[in-house]
Amino acid sequence: MSEVKKTIVVTRFDPDKDEVPKTQSYEIPVQDDWKVLEALNYIKDNVDPTLSHRWSCRMAVCGSCGMNVNGEPKLTCKDPISSYGDTIEVAPLANFPVVRDLVVELEGFMDKFKAVKPWIIAAKERAAEEGTHRQSPDELADFKSFSMCINCMLCYSACPVVSNEPDFLGPAALALGHRYNQDSRDEGADERNEIFRDEGGIFSCSYANECTEVCPKGVNPSGAIQQAKLNNVVDWAKSFVVPRRKSS
Ligand code: FES
Structure with missing residues (x-):
């Protein structure tokens, strides 16, 4: 399995501390069969445990991993990382209040x-x-x-x-x-x-x-x-x- 480096630019927002959202970039090794969710999980597990995002089933069933990827609403556990270039922007779904980082209010x-x-x-x-x-x-x-x-x-x-x-x-x-x-x-x-x-x-x-x-x-x-x-x-x-x- 080939491995390359990609930069994941994530929107960060903590309503208790921040007035406006900011972005944070993470350059990480990714495998070409990964979905976008796996890149976020890699960041959470290996680089920055403070990142908040929501997921559960990892098989496009529970519906909890929706986020905006390069401006488009996507189910991140189904969204192949190989369909993007070297930089991928991940933001919370639009039209919802943000609880924290990539997690929105339901x-x-x-x-x-x-x-x-x-x-x-x-x-x-x-x-x-x-x-x-x-x-x-x-x-x-x-x-x-x-x-x-x-x-x-x-x-x-x-x-x-x-x-x-x-x-x-x-x-x-x-x-x-x-x-x-x-x-x-x-x-x-x-x-x-x-x-x-x-x-x-x-x-x-x-x-x-x-x-x-x-x-x-x-x-x-x-x-x-x-x-x-x-x-x-x-x-x-x-x-x-x-x-x-x-x-x-
Ligand atoms: S993690 Fe359940 S639909 Fe993506």
Whole structure:
């Protein structure tokens, strides 16, 4: 395995001490099969234990290692170091408050997820004797890709609407809500669509499509939001013919 030297320029920020973020450069030996996360782990383990960054699974599953690499939101455990030149800049994800160095605050983001009611809503509980709720492959295909999100927040970092409109529910949360609306077992679309149509909902999306471009799992949040817009417009048009059910 060949080894070369690269300079990793990392954004450092301690809100207890620093007024503004600064950068710190580390020249380290890297192996050409490393991901960017491995370079950060090398720095933490061998050069500077004060560096703070977040990761867990190292296999693109937990969604915790999202950072801006050379200005682009990336899942660093999946991002090959060989795709960059001799200098790599690593910064925290944009559009989030920074806790420290490369670690961002998740709280507001998680609230947006809860707001779209990401669970199966049923009008009445299914009795045990009714058996399992069967779903055909076609019904599964209606929402499966939208259920692949790992909450890595790359889409929020890339989204121009999130940066201008902090109350925008955002790509991942809206795609997740749409995923449940598309699920044949769910009866909560009327409730979610009211939230979708509110300020900061689907109609705030300008279809920049950046969310879909950066998604490391191929979720296509932008497509989900456009489908949700269409469903809501059709729903609105139908309401003139058939009165809408009141949500409880
Ligand atoms: S460390 Fe889990 S997704 Fe990267």
